[in-house]
Amino acid sequence: EAGVTQFPSHSVIEKGQTVTLRCDPISGHDNLYWYRRVMGKEIKFLLHFVKESKQDESGMPNNRFLAERTGGTYSTLKVQPAELEDSGVYFCASSQLTGSRGNTIYFGEGSWLTVV
């Protein structure tokens, strides 16, 4: 069974440009999460989808970030326009929807974003 897949694995863009990251969760996982780790800091929660609905977007840093999950399958995270401080690793994760905090959350390998 395929794990959580993310694309692209690495991206280098100029300040002011737009980047779109894509995440394909494990098949059947209704929970989908985005996390981010900027250099030297801890991994931080960005937002959480349940199917196609945003359950919690309290971690989104500002309105330059837009996440979508049309149809409740894959998700995209768009950064427009990108700023230098957006550089970091963006992780996508998914889990089954069973109402338990103890569910295993499976992570992808991350999308490394560098803004120059």
Added chain:
Amino acid sequence: AQSVTQLGSHVSVSEGALVLLRCNYSSSVPPYLFWYVQYPNQGLQLLLKYTSAATLVKGINGFEAEFKKSETSFHLTKPSAHMSDAAEYFCAVSSNAGGTSYGKLTFGQGTILTVHP
């Protein structure tokens, strides 16, 4: 609110020595606790998790962790380090988002483990 503190951003051990990675948490609800590992150029992989059953939790690759409520700790140990254990390790606590339980994680800062021959 929840928080996690990992004591020591870098830990270095010799091959065959005990591995001890420290994690302390703060949680306003009974915590669910996790240890994840990130090997070079890979994603996060779950090592083990505590979900209010046995306080001593065994995970993959010979790792285990003990939940100690009185000390608010969830330290990760392995009796004998292997070179292949070199990686970054993350402790995390599960939050209770919006009154329901969806497994939103709060992470510690990470600990890089180096294993010397």
